[in-house]
Amino acid sequence: MQSQPNQVREILPKYCSILQSCDLFKTFSCNDLDTLLGLLKAEIRHYPKGTTIYAPTKQASRPGLLLSGKAKLIFLDEHNQPVFLRLIEPAQSFGLALTCLDQKQSPAVLQASDDSDVLFLSFDTLLHPDPQKEVDPLLYRFNANLLQQISSQIFLLNQRLRLVCQKRLRDKIRIYLQSLPLQEDQTIILPLNRAELADYLNADRSALSRELSHLASEKILQHDHNQIQILDPSFLETTIK
Incomplete structure (x- = not known):
């Protein structure tokens, strides 16, 4: 079972360089990240090896970023056998498009391959902004990075589709x-x-x-x-x- 969420501010110095190596946060200083992660209601959870992070039976309304360890994303076929999709390593994100679609249930399974720390975010302020409040400039910058990241993941999915369509190994x-x-x-x-x-x-x-x-x-x-x-x-x- 995963641990209770940790306070991001206390752990941020440890993971700042990891976050800055991720395309989502590459344009932010550590001080900016402190503010931005507060706006995104970030939390960090620890998952021991073999623990399920996402599953079709679980709510997956929050996107995430792997801070340490490894995780694998898989689908279950009609016979409940796992079909490997991709390996997720530190500084790589998951669940971005799913969240932007307001899809609350994951169609895939995300499982920790090693002991892993995961940063979860909330996109509520992005998807449902308060019209009475001015949008923080940090969120504008984050939105631009988010668009690039989702586009990159779509490109990778197209590569995956091209691969599985090949007849020859x-x-x-x-x-x-x-x-x-x-x-x-x-x-x-x-x-x-x-x-x-x-x-x-x-x-x-x-x-x-x-x-x-x-x-x-x-x-x-x-x-x-x-x-x-x-x-x-x-x-x-x-x-x-």
């Missing part, structure tokens, strides 16, 4: 690797373990292992646990003409 692997940062030494660090990656690609784990072995034998890439070494850079070039 090799193409799914290519599209997924294209979405990750490529380091100067041509390596890519995978944020997912092999089982999570198979779920994300909607593939059988043994089939994924075979395809990675084929790619290695063809000198396209080498894989070692969560690290991919790209041997043939043309593999990451888009296939769209």
